[in-house]
Amino acid sequence: MRRALLLPGLLALAAGPGLAGDLVSPPSPEYREECGSCHVAYPPRLLDGAAWARVMAGLADHFGTDASLASATRDRLAAYLAARAAPSRGDASAPPRPDTSRITTSAWFLRKHRDGHDGLHAALWRTPAVGNPANCGACHRAAAEGRYSEHEIQLPVSTGASSR
Amino acid sequence: MPKLPRQTPLLALLLGLLPLHAGAQSAAGLLERYSEEARREAPAYAASAARGEALFHQRGKDDWRCAGCHTDKPVVAGRHLVTGKPIAPLAPAANPERFNDAARAEKWFRRNCKDVFERPCSAAEKGDLLAYLLEQRP
Numbered sequence: 001m002r003r004a005l006l007l008p009g010l011l012a013l014a015a016g017p018g019l020a021g022d023l024v025s026p027p028s029p030e031y032r033e034e035c036g037s038c039h040v041a042y043p044p045r046l047l048d049g050a051a052w053a054r055v056m057a058g059l060a061d062h063f064g065t066d067a068s069l070a071s072a073t074r075d076r077l078a079a080y081l082a083a084r085a086a087p088s089r090g091d092a093s094a095p096p097r098p099d100t101s102r103i104t105t106s107a108w109f110l111r112k113h114r115d116g117h118d119g120l121h122a123a124l125w126r127t128p129a130v131g132n133p134a135n136c137g138a139c140h141r142a143a144a145e146g147r148y149s150e151h152e153i154q155l156p157v158s159t160g161a162s163s164r
Numbered sequence: 165m166p167k168l169p170r171q172t173p174l175l176a177l178l179l180g181l182l183p184l185h186a187g188a189q190s191a192a193g194l195l196e197r198y199s200e201e202a203r204r205e206a207p208a209y210a211a212s213a214a215r216g217e218a219l220f221h222q223r224g225k226d227d228w229r230c231a232g233c234h235t236d237k238p239v240v241a242g243r244h245l246v247t248g249k250p251i252a253p254l255a256p257a258a259n260p261e262r263f264n265d266a267a268r269a270e271k272w273f274r275r276n277c278k279d280v281f282e283r284p285c286s287a288a289e290k291g292d293l294l295a296y297l298l299e300q301r302p
Contacts, residue, residue, distance in 0.1 A: 039247040064246070066275040131248030138248065 026146040031080055034069060040136040040143045042103055044084035051101045052081040063102065104133040119155055129156035191256040191263035195294045201287035209288055216296030219289055224280040230293070239302040255300035263294060 027041035035041050044052070056078040059067045069077070103109055113120055113133065124130060129138050136143040142152045195211060202209040220230045220238075233251055235242040239258035242251040253259040263269050277285035285293070 037249075037251070038244045039249055066278040068275060069271075131243070132246065134246070135248035137250075 025084070028080060030073070031077060032144070034073060034077060035067075036144065038065070038067070039134050041146070042136075043146060043148070044081045045086045046103045046106070046108075047081075047085060047101065048088050049082050049085040050088065052085050053078070055101050056081065109133070118150065118153060124155065127156060189264055189266065191294060191298055194263050194266055194269055195291060195298065197266065198287045198291035198294060202291050205286075206288065209291070211288075211291035211295035213292070213296040213299045216289075216292035216294065219293055220296055222281075225282050228280045230276070230280060237300070238297060239300050253302075255297045255302075257298075257300060258302045263297070 025043075027036060027043075032041045047055070055062070056074060059069060059074065068074075115121060125133060131138075136148075139153050139155050140148045141154050142149075199209065199211050202211075220234075221236070223229050228245070231238070232245050233242050234254045238254040241253055243249060244251055252261070254262055256262045256264075273285055273290055277283065277289075
């Protein structure tokens with residue numbers, strides 16, 4: 001009986017606060033199917049509940065493209081994200097709250113990806129292999145499975161003046 | 165990249181979902197369905213790969229076009245124009261997951277036609293596009 005309660009608790013701990021930024025639950029199959037095609041299925045903890053609510057209310061014009069869903073699917077995913085969102089600011093365990101709904105412009109993202117950190121440099125973002133900061137999987141090779149551990153980062157080989 | 169598909173046939177079998185009760189569950193079946201729908205408007209309609217190819221390359225809003233993300237040769241992987249995320253090949257011969265689920269195909273036609281052409285695609289256009297994609301061989 002007790003074990004049945006313990007296991008989810010442990011899993012929640014492992015999935016835990018994003019401060020370390022390493023362990024995140026894998027995205028659910030539905031979340032990955034619906035929100036992991038054009039971009040990686042972002043870890044829900046990268047935005048707080050209010051930001052996810054804004055995103056899910058505006059899918060018909062989602063950063064310039066139509067990402068609309070059938071309403072039942074949208075409602076299910078909104079609940080999924082709300083349940084896993086970062087706590088709002090003020091909670092000491094909360095990861096830094098992004099300033100906008102665009103994860104890649106959040107103060108947290110920019111700090112984690114600042115020049116010189118983990119071998120990052122400005123030119124790398126512009127290589128064909130990366131192209132855009134939203135292309136998480138270019139360096140975080142296990143991003144699709146929800147894993148962003150520093151041990152699983154592999155920067156693309158910089159080819160300089162490459163052409164494709 | 166998607167790991168799911170490998171398990172899908174077994175799961176479907178176990179759940180008894182294989183019967184095609186939901187309508188078109190193959191690219192060829194979907195083409196037939198779009199063709200039937202188009203013939204209700206224009207009885208002489210026959211899906212045309214040539215028209216589909218032209219539409220696939222036609223420039224729309226902000227110069228976007230289907231081929232922009234799905235490449236000029238949709239049997240190879242493309243990438244999202246904005247995010248850079250790789251996109252698996254679109255042609256069914258290169259990727260059997262494509263167009264094997266009518267609801268999913270409709271969802272993407274709805275989104276992508278709006279993004280590129282700023283309007284929904286007609287059944288005739290979807291039939292043409294599918295006829296073109298079905299002709300592509302790796």
